[in-house]
Amino acid sequence: MPSLQPTASRIAGTGAYVPETVLTNDDLSRRVDTSDEWIRERTGIRERRIARDGEAASDMALAAARSALAAAGVQASELDMIVVGTISADMPLPACAAILQQKLGAGPCPAFDVAAACAGFVYGLSIGDSFVRQGSARRVLVVGVELLSRVLNWADRTTCVLFGDGAGAAVLVPAEESGGRVLATRLYTDGNFARSLYIPGGGSLEPLTPEGIAAARDKVHMIGSDIFKVAVRNLTQASRDALELAGLTPGEVDWVVPHQANLRIISQVASRLELPLDRFVIDIDRYGNTSSASIPIALDEAVRDGRIQPGHSVLMCALGAGISWASAVVRM
Numbered sequence: 001m002p003s004l005q006p007t008a009s010r011i012a013g014t015g016a017y018v019p020e021t022v023l024t025n026d027d028l029s030r031r032v033d034t035s036d037e038w039i040r041e042r043t044g045i046r047e048r049r050i051a052r053d054g055e056a057a058s059d060m061a062l063a064a065a066r067s068a069l070a071a072a073g074v075q076a077s078e079l080d081m082i083v084v085g086t087i088s089a090d091m092p093l094p095a096c097a098a099i100l101q102q103k104l105g106a107g108p109c110p111a112f113d114v115a116a117a118c119a120g121f122v123y124g125l126s127i128g129d130s131f132v133r134q135g136s137a138r139r140v141l142v143v144g145v146e147l148l149s150r151v152l153n154w155a156d157r158t159t160c161v162l163f164g165d166g167a168g169a170a171v172l173v174p175a176e177e178s179g180g181r182v183l184a185t186r187l188y189t190d191g192n193f194a195r196s197l198y199i200p201g202g203g204s205l206e207p208l209t210p211e212g213i214a215a216a217r218d219k220v221h222m223i224g225s226d227i228f229k230v231a232v233r234n235l236t237q238a239s240r241d242a243l244e245l246a247g248l249t250p251g252e253v254d255w256v257v258p259h260q261a262n263l264r265i266i267s268q269v270a271s272r273l274e275l276p277l278d279r280f281v282i283d284i285d286r287y288g289n290t291s292s293a294s295i296p297i298a299l300d301e302a303v304r305d306g307r308i309q310p311g312h313s314v315l316m317c318a319l320g321a322g323i324s325w326a327s328a329v330v331r332m
C-alpha cells in the first residue's frame with residue numbers, strides 16, 4: 001500500500017442495494033403466530049426485503065459497492081483496501097471481502113471481513129479512516145452486507161420477524177483541507193453478552209450434526225429483552241462519546257443515522273440525547289433490521305434524496321451481537 005501524508009478521511013460516495021422481494025408482516029403472520037399489529041407496535045417494522053434464491057451476500061455487496069464507487073468517482077482498480085462488515089458471508093472461508101474484490105475486479109489490495117454484527121459498518125468506517133489517517137491507504141471501500149434470511153429460524157417468531165437482507169457501502173478518500181471528514185469514531189465490545197445474540201452451531205465449538213440442524217443450532221438465537229436494555233444505554237453513551245471527541249454537542253448534529261433494530265430503541269436514544277425524532281433517518285418500516293447494512297442503506301438513502309447535504313454533521317450509532325457497538329461523527 002502507498003505511504004502518504006497523514007490526513008483524515010472523508011466519505012466521497014455512498015451506495016446501497018436491497019433485494020426486490022418484499023415480505024410483509026401479514027405474510028409472516030401466515031407462517032408463525034404473530035401479527036402485523038404486534039410487529040409494528042413492538043418494532044416499527046412493516047416489511048423487509050428477502051434475497052432471491054441463488055443470490056449471495058457478495059452479489060448484494062457488489063451492487064452497493066458499484067453504486068458507491070460511481071458516486072465517489074473512484075475505479076475499483078484504484079482501491080487500496082476493502083473492509084466488509086458481515087456475519088452472513090457467502091461461506092465460512094474465504095472472507096466475503098475477498099469474493100467481493102474478485103467480482104469488482106479490484107486488487108490485489110487487503111480485503112477482509114469484520115465480524116462485529118450490527119456494528120460492522122461503523123467498525124469498518126473506523127478501520128478505513130485509521131488507514132487513511134496513518135497514510136497507508138488512499139481509497140478504502142467499506143461495506144455492510146447481510147443475508148440474514150438464510151441464518152434465521154423461520155419457525156421462531158421472536159427472531160424471524162425482525163431481520164431483512166440488504167447491503168450498503170461508502171468510499172473513503174483523503175479529506176481536503178476544508179470540507180467533509182470523519183471527525184470521530186468510537187468502538188466497544190462487551191463479551192459478557194456473547195450468548196444473548198448468537199448462532200450457537202456451525203463453528204469449531206459445535207460442528208453441525210443432523211441433530212444440530214434439526215434443532216436450528218445453525219440459526220440466530222436472541223434474548224431480545226437483554227439486548228434492548230443495554231442498547232438504549234450504550235448507544236446513548238457511545239453517541240455522547242463520539243460527539244465529545246468531535247467537539248460537537250448533540251444539538252449541533254444535523255442528522256442521526258442510527259442502526260435500525262427497533263423504533264422504540266431509536267426513540268429512547270433520541271429522547272436521552274434530547275434530539276427530535278425528525279432529525280433521525282429512519283427506514284426500519286421498509287427494511288427491518290439489516291444488521292451491518294442498516295446504517296449505510298439509510299445513509300445512502302438520505303444522501304440521495306437530499307436530506308443529508310455537503311457540510312452536514314452526521315452521527316451514526318449501532319449495537320448488536322458481541323455485544324459490539326460503535327459510533328461515528330462525520331462531516332459530509
Ligand code: UT7
Nearest residue numbers: 034035038042118157158161224225227228261262319320
Ligand atoms: O440488531 C441486533 C440487536 N438486536 C436488538 O437490538 C433487539 C433488541 N430487542 C428488541 O428489539 C425487543 O426486545 C424485541 C422486539 C425483540 C422483542 O420486544 P419485547 O417488547 O422486548 O418483547 P418480549 O421479548 O419481552 O416479548 C413479549 C411477549 C412475549 O410473550 P409473553 O411471554 O409476554 O406471553 C413473547 O413471546 O411477546 C411475545 N412475542 C411475540 N408475539 C407476537 C415475541 N415475539 C413475538 C412476535 N409476535 N413476533
